[in-house]
Amino acid sequence: MSLLEISGLTLDLPSEPSCRLLDGISLNVGAGETVGIVGESGSGKSLTARTVLGLLPGGARTSGSVLLDGTDMLRCPPSVALDRRRDTVSMIFQDPRSGMNPVRRIGDFLTESLRLCEGWSKADADERALELLRSVGLPRPESHLSQYPHELSGGMLQRVMIAGALTAAPALLVCDEPTAALDVTTQAEIINVLRKQQETRGMGMLFITHDLNLAAALCDRVYVIHSGRIVEYGSALSIFTSPRADYTKRLVAATPTIPSVSGRRSSAAASHGRAPSAGSAEPALEARGVSKCYAIRGGADIRAVDDVSFRVPPGGALALVGESGSGKSTLARMLVGLERPDSGDILVDGVSRSTRPRSRAERLKRARAVQIVFQDPYLSLDPRIPAGAAIEDALRLHSTLRGVEARARVLTLLDRVGLTEKHSQSKPRTLSGGQRQRVAIARALAAAPGVLVLDESTSALDVSVQAQVLDLIDEIRRERGLTLVFVSHDLAVVRRVCETTAVMKQGAVVESGATAGLLEHPGHPYTQLLIDSIPKPRRSLHAISQ
Amino acid sequence: MTILPILKKLGSLALTLFAASILVFCSMYFVPGNPVSFLLRGRSPSAEAVAAVTAQYGLDKPVPEQYVDWLANVLHGDFGRSFQYREDVSTLIASRAPATIGLVALAGLIIGILGLAAGITAALNQGRAADQAILLASTGLAAIPSFVGAIVLIAFFAVQLGWFPSFGSGNGFLDALYHLVLPALALAATFVALVARVTRTSMLEQLGREHVEVAVSRGIGRGHVIRRHVLRNALGPILTVSGVLVAGLLVASSIVEQSFGLSGIGSLLVQSVDRLDFPVVQAIVLLIVVIFVTMNTVVDLLAPVIDPRSMAGAAAR
Numbered sequence: 048m049s050l051l052e053i054s055g056l057t058l059d060l061p062s063e064p065s066c067r068l069l070d071g072i073s074l075n076v077g078a079g080e081t082v083g084i085v086g087e088s089g090s091g092k093s094l095t096a097r098t099v100l101g102l103l104p105g106g107a108r109t110s111g112s113v114l115l116d117g118t119d120m121l122r123c124p125p126s127v128a129l130d131r132r133r134d135t136v137s138m139i140f141q142d143p144r145s146g147m148n149p150v151r152r153i154g155d156f157l158t159e160s161l162r163l164c165e166g167w168s169k170a171d172a173d174e175r176a177l178e179l180l181r182s183v184g185l186p187r188p189e190s191h192l193s194q195y196p197h198e199l200s201g202g203m204l205q206r207v208m209i210a211g212a213l214t215a216a217p218a219l220l221v222c223d224e225p226t227a228a229l230d231v232t233t234q235a236e237i238i239n240v241l242r243k244q245q246e247t248r249g250m251g252m253l254f255i256t257h258d259l260n261l262a263a264a265l266c267d268r269v270y271v272i273h274s275g276r277i278v279e280y281g282s283a284l285s286i287f288t289s290p291r292a293d294y295t296k297r298l299v300a301a302t303p304t305i306p307s308v309s310g311r312r313s314s315a316a317a318s319h320g321r322a323p324s325a326g327s328a329e330p331a332l333e334a335r336g337v338s339k340c341y342a343i344r345g346g347a348d349i350r351a352v353d354d355v356s357f358r359v360p361p362g363g364a365l366a367l368v369g370e371s372g373s374g375k376s377t378l379a380r381m382l383v384g385l386e387r388p389d390s391g392d393i394l395v396d397g398v399s400r401s402t403r404p405r406s407r408a409e410r411l412k413r414a415r416a417v418q419i420v421f422q423d424p425y426l427s428l429d430p431r432i433p434a435g436a437a438i439e440d441a442l443r444l445h446s447t448l449r450g451v452e453a454r455a456r457v458l459t460l461l462d463r464v465g466l467t468e469k470h471s472q473s474k475p476r477t478l479s480g481g482q483r484q485r486v487a488i489a490r491a492l493a494a495a496p497g498v499l500v501l502d503e504s505t506s507a508l509d510v511s512v513q514a515q516v517l518d519l520i521d522e523i524r525r526e527r528g529l530t531l532v533f534v535s536h537d538l539a540v541v542r543r544v545c546e547t548t549a550v551m552k553q554g555a556v557v558e559s560g561a562t563a564g565l566l567e568h569p570g571h572p573y574t575q576l577l578i579d580s581i582p583k584p585r586r587s588l589h590a591i592s593q
Numbered sequence: 594m595t596i597l598p599i600l601k602k603l604g605s606l607a608l609t610l611f612a613a614s615i616l617v618f619c620s621m622y623f624v625p626g627n628p629v630s631f632l633l634r635g636r637s638p639s640a641e642a643v644a645a646v647t648a649q650y651g652l653d654k655p656v657p658e659q660y661v662d663w664l665a666n667v668l669h670g671d672f673g674r675s676f677q678y679r680e681d682v683s684t685l686i687a688s689r690a691p692a693t694i695g696l697v698a699l700a701g702l703i704i705g706i707l708g709l710a711a712g713i714t715a716a717l718n719q720g721r722a723a724d725q726a727i728l729l730a731s732t733g734l735a736a737i738p739s740f741v742g743a744i745v746l747i748a749f750f751a752v753q754l755g756w757f758p759s760f761g762s763g764n765g766f767l768d769a770l771y772h773l774v775l776p777a778l779a780l781a782a783t784f785v786a787l788v789a790r791v792t793r794t795s796m797l798e799q800l801g802r803e804h805v806e807v808a809v810s811r812g813i814g815r816g817h818v819i820r821r822h823v824l825r826n827a828l829g830p831i832l833t834v835s836g837v838l839v840a841g842l843l844v845a846s847s848i849v850e851q852s853f854g855l856s857g858i859g860s861l862l863v864q865s866v867d868r869l870d871f872p873v874v875q876a877i878v879l880l881i882v883v884i885f886v887t888m889n890t891v892v893d894l895l896a897p898v899i900d901p902r903s904m905a906g907a908a909a910r
Contacts, residue, residue, distance in 0.1 A: 129812050149901075
């Protein structure tokens, strides 16, 4: 018998009678086996993971069974489910920072179940916690015990979460997107910790992710889930290399990858590539020794951006790549004029914009020159303003169009980003993430900018939606001769759009040049590290485990 | 590192009190009416009599000098003499204080117990009958001014049922406590409703947090989860609101004292305002400001204990 055996699991919520959230899910995990569930947001993958622990949303109606080591987690009494959570199954969540009580110490988090539920003495529980912290590779276990979560980095916290999940020595570890909130290099470290713990303890592992690459790199078998149904399952490699279901094929095609540099996309990007340092034409966007410092109360100043210079020719596309804290978003905000550099200068079409705009006209003129699309379309659109009205507002500010003409222009813009008249009446909350980001792009285009800055504009989207939005950006750029600056943490994503790339670390550009060349022959060790950290299917496993 | 913010807080406390003392002192000159004419009780005095009274109370000196004298005396615990009672303000307040302290303390106890209990019950039964009932009751209670509440309580419990006395302070500890039950209930009603609402909202916010789900997923019992992760984290907003409520409680206590004929500080304030007894008004207003500002400074200083992240701005990273 398998360790975990889910058969015919369906789940309905009375609040959403029209759609079945889980529809006949069947899967199994053997002892010591790593099984992946891959799906996009809303597919039901997290819900499936939670049923394994008997955690159901309020009022949920289920059928089928979730047999965990012989116990049906759907039908057993609450006290039995509580016991299974204590001794058989543990779960690791997506965001360690919101998954840990901010007002309690790390030591308290690690030992509370032992002390409160198992009746261990404090000394024994602390001893066990230290042992676990050591095993997940934290540098100073003794001092971590008395620290609070906000004093640790995201990667360290996720290690603490893993240690916390291992306190009861579970037979099954359920991981729900455990690296989605982390930087790519940190992700590689956490995956290594998980793999090592899984191997040494012989645990079964159910690994939930939206990232096909990651699933293929880590798992023995993979289930692909879509709208509450399993559409395909098989060995990780076979799913990745020869998908059978249409959905899986689309997912594989949409997943950004690094290795095949000779792919269709890169050649498309290269076809209108210019030399990165084309000094002949006046650059559309230029940064000259731009620096920005933030004063931290009671600490040393942080150099968020440190002497950065680049030139982007008209119609060019520059990618700014780096991990969180590298200063890439601060730089983007300075390019748009949301912040002013402490020193250095930013020129758009040869005009400096480092001084404060003196008049409303000048401010609007600057805004027209550079527009930005932010990361999270859920936050960057006003929830009370319909999509069409948001775009019309931008038109009223930046053009002379009024009334009927303005509304016609709104429809043209919506049409350009693949939306229809129907969407112009919709409030953001009724739109999907991809549709919202299209609205945000249309709104930015309404000002007819020469330069468009995209600040992680696709990282909040599902991979298939991300692929569509990236295609859209690429099309619009070619059609209008837009100059693009694409800020991203993901080398595989920028590779699709930008022919030149600058890699940032701790505020400074460590390497820049043509994207293809940079990926094939990284000159700086940090670039190499970024490339190596991207998960790859098991064939090239050595890359990630090093 | 941790002592500096505390010193800063105490410094700003001192500054606030200083500013308040100026305002309180000057209020005497904003109010219509003249202390001298009050002191002479409407008699039409001779010029000499006016001059004598003016000199006796130091009213002939320039205003800044009067303020400095007054402040120096206040710092020595001397608030001057009451115009209407002809005795030291400090003695007067000291004799009236026990009734008010008893009233506010009992009301505070009721607010703390009933407010928290109602809020927690509502949050844990969100959407169910208990929650609805508590929400409805708290809306009603919050809408009733304390003097109306006082009259209703007197009419019902004192006049109709005769369970509690409706007037006076009583003699001896138990009798005094017995006399304080209705006033404390009348005073607490509105604040119970406010605290219940804040507790409910704050608890619900915490209940939806991911760390609560994580705790449940780790097999920790419901009681432990509620106490250690929900209620513990919900304390911050509850405490902040409680600090602000202190001012309302002190002000409302004067109305309740009047309604129930308690001779406390609140009723003394009302009478003194009525009769332009400036030294008493100044002393009581200053006292209320001191209590309010001190309570809120204490709440501020407690914040890092409640939530260690609030120190992070100064210390961490």
